[in-house]
Amino acid sequence: MSTTRQAGFLIAKINQAAGRIFARMLRERGIDIHPGHGRILFVLWQHGPMPIHDLARRVSLGKSTLTNALDRLEASGDVRRVRSDEDRRSITVELTPKTAETRHVYEDVSRAMNEQFYRDIPDAEIDAFEATLKRILQNLE
Amino acid sequence: MSTTRQAGFLIAKINQAAGRIFARMLRERGIDIHPGHGRILFVLWQHGPMPIHDLARRVSLGKSTLTNALDRLEASGDVRRVRSDEDRRSITVELTPKTAETRHVYEDVSRAMNEQFYRDIPDAEIDAFEATLKRILQNLE
DNA sequence: TAGATTTTGTTCGATATCGAACTATACTGC
């Protein structure tokens, strides 16, 4: 493997920069959501209610991070925790109606973010790029 | 821009997962360096001493984050802060000889990390991928 | 050259993230 390979470094930089920009955009629109929490809502919007351990896997955050984040999202009225009947250990996380409003703003900002992200990059290159991202993600899981 | 675009989300996930793996690998080899601090050392190894504001730009971390991280790296004897003579506001950060030892381990781990990252992905695809990463980084700066 | 502006770094308070240890519940093999 060549020493010129530096994907981890580049991705970390991009993530820092993109996270700052994304948080600022949301803040300017009156939504005070940290990117990590945004990812949680995003997954729940996409896939519906799910237990915490599934959620942790899908957003790639540690369990204890989820506990903390869900405490906060529950206090602000965005999600609910429901203990499962089949498995009394498991807790299902579901969105409240309140989040339907923020969803539009979140998606607008995501779109704007993507536009900046991919400015002047041809569609074919973007497709290839995202395909590689998915392969890398599989390699890490 | 299609709604199927989700680079930010994928990159955030990859960054979380890769960061955890990277930190664990370093810890197992007796080096207790958080990925963020590792990036700082990496840049200094690559480019030599530089003022804090340049460093912040190159690692894509906020100024106040750098202050904190450098306090820690200075306390552990890895870096030194030297106030510049030409510009009395500016502080140059330089590595101490101590870090020469950790550099080998860090580079070994980076290599191992890259291998896992890019497992089963052809070289041509990797080259294209990293080229796109660089373009995206420019779009965010 | 004096006052305004810009740049550099720090301080401060708030929050996110992690791993290790823990509790409670479920499963498994005998």
Next chain:
DNA sequence: GCAGTATAGTTCGATATCGAACAAAATCTA
């Protein structure tokens, strides 16, 4: 069924990261 193991979440302590406000030094402008 019972002892041992595995799994789901939480708690706890340590650390990273951020933005806003600040202080000090340099630069610009009139």
